[in-house]
Amino acid sequence: MKILQIINNLSTGGAEKLILETIPLLKEKGIVVDLLVLDDTQYPYMKELQKLDCCNIFSLGKGSPYNPTHIFKIIPYLKKYDLVHVHLFPAQYWVGIAKFISFSKTKLIFTEHSTSNRRMQKPFFKMLDKNIYRFYDKIVCITNEVQEVLFKHCEFKSKDICVIENGVNLHSIMGAKVMHKMQIDNRILESNKLLIQVAGFRPQKDQKTVIKALQYLDLNVKLLLIGDGPLQDECEELVGKLGLKERVFFLGVRIDVPSLLKTSDISVISSHWEGFGLAAVEGMAVRRPLIASNVVGLANVVNGGGILFEKGNEMELAKKIQELLEDSHLYNKISDSGFERAREFDINFMIDKQINLYKRLLE
Structure with a gap:
């Protein structure tokens, strides 16, 4: 089982902290997990993960995670892993589109970390979200409240979405x-x-x-x-x-x-x-x-x-x-x-x- 986690970067935040803490623990349990960041700025969490030397860390370079050319850079990674686990917007969009245009068979998971975002308030992005989420084989919500919000936002079927609460070490x-x-x-x-x-x-x-x-x-x-x-x-x-x-x-x-x-x-x-x-x-x-x-x-x-x-x-x-x-x-x-x-x-x-x-x- 080869897993790739993808996130914008390892700046401050709950999702970024979870990446830092979960990858070493997954390795201890025999799961091969690597990390791809859209922006490799050397934030403290990034330096700490590098110091732990518990996974391969790949980067799409320095610059804005919002650059849509990341879509094409992501495609080669989809072919190397059995499953890709994505966190946060815009990585969520770029990976979903990369799978769609490349016809990749790689399984995709997205973890939704928030009950609200600016896209939910705009009709165009609400429609776009519905289509992007459908590229994922499973949506993980970090609380029941997040799940309820997504049920209303994107009209998911229950089989497509689940709750796994966050944890701390x-x-x-x-x-x-x-x-x-x-x-x-x-x-x-x-x-x-x-x-x-x-x-x-x-x-x-x-x-x-x-x-x-x-x-x-x-x-x-x-x-x-x-x-x-x-x-x-x-x-x-x-x-x-x-x-x-x-x-x-x-x-x-x-x-x-x-x-x-x-x-x-x-x-x-x-x-x-x-x-x-x-x-x-x-x-x-x-x-x-x-x-x-x-x-x-x-x-x-x-x-x-x-x-x-x-x-x-x-x-x-x-x-x-x-x-x-x-x-x-x-x-x-x-x-x-x-x-x-x-x-x-x-x-x-x-x-x-x-x-x-x-x-x-x-x-």
């Missing part, structure tokens, strides 16, 4: 070490209370609400923002406007996220929408309280393991943070319930389901 997370807070930045004291959000600065994420919430909290509370993306400049401008430069730390993309989560006091996931919320599970897995936006994708993942707040409501978020910091009993209760919830998302459950799907499609 609990073993590596629990083994991460707590850092001294001053190791993160020398302006942070050990007595400071640290909030952390791990998320790319993209439209679906809502770091601005967390930044605004900081205004209503004691000066002793500081915020770590992990990730990068096109909206980071806007968030930095907001921090400056609110006079919070000494309390908000933009740390960029980090490989040591589990250690940063363990060193922080409260994990926050503020989003406009989510497909799953992998960072939420990681936040719960370090046995620290999690506070998350009450949106589809996050609410069911958290499901009693953390605290939910109204999307975009910085005052409610600040109030819930303050309650956790003032009530040690509540703090410990949410920490423990979150850890128990996170255990339900052990990545090994996901890997086993993924392998079973590969085997069924290749029978």
